[in-house]
Amino acid sequence: MKINSSLQLAWRSFWVLKKFRPEPVWAQLAIASALALPIGFCMMFINGVLRGRLFDLFSCLCIAYSMLAIRRVIEKLLPKTSIDTVSEAGSQRAALIVTVIAITGTVLGTALSLSADAWLGGWNAWGAFLAHGAAQSVFLAFVMVVAVANWFWWRLRVRQDTLLHQTMEAQLRLLQAQIEPHFLFNTLANVQSLIDRDAPRAKLMLETFTDFLRASPDQLRNTESTLAAELAMTGSYLSLLQIRMEERLRFEIDASDEALAATLPTLLLQPLVENAIQHGLEPKVEGGRVRIRARVVDGRLDIRVEDDGLGLASARRSRRQGNGMALSNIRERLHTRYGASAALTLMPQAVGMQALLSLPYRSPA
Amino acid sequence: MTRALIADDEPHLALYLQEQLALLWPELEIVHIARNGNDASAAIEELEPDLAFLDIQMPGLNGLEVAQGIEGDTRVVFVTAFDRYAVQAFDHAALDYLLKPYKSDRLVRTIERVKAALALQAAGHDAPGDARFANALQQLTRGPAAPARLRFIRAGQGEYVHQIAVSDVLFFHADEKYTVVQTASAEYLIRTTIIELTEQLDPEQFWQVHRATLINLNYLAGTRRDERSRMFLRIKGHASELRVSRAYVHLFKAM
Numbered sequence: 275m276k277i278n279s280s281l282q283l284a285w286r287s288f289w290v291l292k293k294f295r296p297e298p299v300w301a302q303l304a305i306a307s308a309l310a311l312p313i314g315f316c317m318m319f320i321n322g323v324l325r326g327r328l329f330d331l332f333s334c335l336c337i338a339y340s341m342l343a344i345r346r347v348i349e350k351l352l353p354k355t356s357i358d359t360v361s362e363a364g365s366q367r368a369a370l371i372v373t374v375i376a377i378t379g380t381v382l383g384t385a386l387s388l389s390a391d392a393w394l395g396g397w398n399a400w401g402a403f404l405a406h407g408a409a410q411s412v413f414l415a416f417v418m419v420v421a422v423a424n425w426f427w428w429r430l431r432v433r434q435d436t437l438l439h440q441t442m443e444a445q446l447r448l449l450q451a452q453i454e455p456h457f458l459f460n461t462l463a464n465v466q467s468l469i470d471r472d473a474p475r476a477k478l479m480l481e482t483f484t485d486f487l488r489a490s491p492d493q494l495r496n497t498e499s500t501l502a503a504e505l506a507m508t509g510s511y512l513s514l515l516q517i518r519m520e521e522r523l524r525f526e527i528d529a530s531d532e533a534l535a536a537t538l539p540t541l542l543l544q545p546l547v548e549n550a551i552q553h554g555l556e557p558k559v560e561g562g563r564v565r566i567r568a569r570v571v572d573g574r575l576d577i578r579v580e581d582d583g584l585g586l587a588s589a590r591r592s593r594r595q596g597n598g599m600a601l602s603n604i605r606e607r608l609h610t611r612y613g614a615s616a617a618l619t620l621m622p623q624a625v626g627m628q629a630l631l632s633l634p635y636r637s638p639a
Numbered sequence: 640m641t642r643a644l645i646a647d648d649e650p651h652l653a654l655y656l657q658e659q660l661a662l663l664w665p666e667l668e669i670v671h672i673a674r675n676g677n678d679a680s681a682a683i684e685e686l687e688p689d690l691a692f693l694d695i696q697m698p699g700l701n702g703l704e705v706a707q708g709i710e711g712d713t714r715v716v717f718v719t720a721f722d723r724y725a726v727q728a729f730d731h732a733a734l735d736y737l738l739k740p741y742k743s744d745r746l747v748r749t750i751e752r753v754k755a756a757l758a759l760q761a762a763g764h765d766a767p768g769d770a771r772f773a774n775a776l777q778q779l780t781r782g783p784a785a786p787a788r789l790r791f792i793r794a795g796q797g798e799y800v801h802q803i804a805v806s807d808v809l810f811f812h813a814d815e816k817y818t819v820v821q822t823a824s825a826e827y828l829i830r831t832t833i834i835e836l837t838e839q840l841d842p843e844q845f846w847q848v849h850r851a852t853l854i855n856l857n858y859l860a861g862t863r864r865d866e867r868s869r870m871f872l873r874i875k876g877h878a879s880e881l882r883v884s885r886a887y888v889h890l891f892k893a894m
Contacts, residue, residue: 471655
């Protein structure tokens with residue numbers, strides 16, 4: 275159990291720079307060996323330019339351990355703050371450092387294995403290496419392969435990290451919105467005010483509030499959801515606000531069956547609706563209407579959120595912040611997930627604002 | 640009889656406060672229930688209630704801005720779901736504040752405080768905390784202090800852009816969309832709001848005297864009180880008088 279968890283810990287932190295490493299050294303060595311041995315075996319079958327095939331295996335181990343050692347030295351030398359900035363997802367410097375570690379590790383490991391071979395086997399490995407043009411080119415090719423493989427591996431990891439990071443940011447935003455004091459306390463105050471005067475309405479309000487809160491665990495656990503689930507959550511949010519704002523808020527949700535079945539990243543839609551309310555309708559004296567329309571057109575899912583609120587004028591007087599953050603989070607997630615084939619467009623209307631979310635249509639079936 | 644106004648954009652909450660007040664303070668007359676800040680401001684001006692229960696986050700003018708525009712003797716109790724800064728700033732300064740949802744014994748405490756303050760006022764005393772109230776209002780409506788001092792105002796007029804030295808400005812006065820820059824010889828329109836101007840101008844030289852008005856002290860000629868103890872300012876080189884909101888009257892008492 276303990277061995278298992280140490281290995282797991284070592285595996286998880288194997289690919290990142292860390293000032294403090296809780297995992298034992300043997301676990302790090304074990305992981306490094308486990309990665310180096312298969313590569314060594316492969317090379318045994320591919321070449322064997324220098325003496326014997328076992329040498330490749332030995333070299334690979336030396337290289338892996340050298341990389342570990344160099345990484346640890348760098349981690350010890352750099353201050354904690356710069357390690358933290360460097361290991362942030364998406365940082366080009368992190369890629370550079372990891373690649374440098376890979377290249378120097380390969381060079382150092384090879385040199386070590388050559389020297390060790392000379393020392394243990396009494397054979398002039400260095401001389402043979404220097405005399406052998408082919409051995410040198412193989413070595414150079416090996417360094418290149420290691421560097422390039424490292425680069426691609428790192429890119430893949432960063433992409434995954436970024437996706438996860440952005441989803442977590444959106445989930446955090448949902449949690450914040452739910453416990454946002456204005457929202458929470460005003461909702462509770464409304465329930466309080468209705469209990470004696472209009473008990474059925476108070477009950478309805480509590481139930482709607484519960485629906486809204488209950489929708490979120492799924493949204494928080496997963497990164498993908500269906501439009502039907504997303505709209506259910508948004509629907510209860512709007513119903514709740516409708517009880518509070520009364521005639522100042524009207525809303526309409528209109529989605530085709532095909533659109534309802536679509537899968538999409540969670541929590542892309544909800545922040546757009548919250549924006550329409552908070553920046554469009556809540557600050558507008560006469561209130562207004564929110565309309566959500568979802569259609570599948572030519573293999574794309576188009577979701578429109580329209581309001582006839584303050585539109586661009588709201589920016590000047592809104593006391594709430596963080597609007598831009600929510601939008602940029604949506605854009606980043608679309609970009610990481612779909613590249614250039616998805617977009618969020620905000621279009622100021624004569625009255626109000628329209629947000630268009632357009633992404634490739636995907637359905638679970 | 641004490642007269643009060645309630646302003647809240649959420650009708651159930653306004654109605655609830657009205658019911659609770661009817662129970663706990665039956666002599667209080669609710670003269671108006673406003674659904675937004677603009678309505679509240681107009682009703683306070685017209686009906687001159689003794690007391691206004693103001694929600695802070697409202698469409699149109701917010702509760703703080705409504706309070707900054709009060710010229711008569713109407714006193715304010717803020718009713719808010721949450722506003723960390725407001726709670727801090729008003730802890731001592733406002734007549735009182737209520738956090739929604741509130742229990743009825745908390746409302747009873749508010750009623751007692753209000754009654755005490757109104758009694759003091761009726762006896763001809765100014766209630767303590769007026770100066771702090773104005774300061775708190777000002778801090779809340781302004782953003783974090785920006786030390787940049789504005790020296791010139793640029794105002795577009797047709798194809799010209801006029802550059803006006805700040806020292807030539809008698810006062811700034813805001814209406815719905817624009818802010819009027821008044822000099823001795825002309826007036827210009829700019830889009831900068833009063834709040835933005837207070838942040839950028841020297842607070843020793845420019846005083847906010849109303850939600851919508853910022854005056855240059857160098858041109859202040861004198862003050863006048865009318866029979867209802869509202870205060871007006873006379874400005875050198877300008878014919879009409881400017882109104883002072885109740886929250887700022889204390890500024891001129893110390894002079």
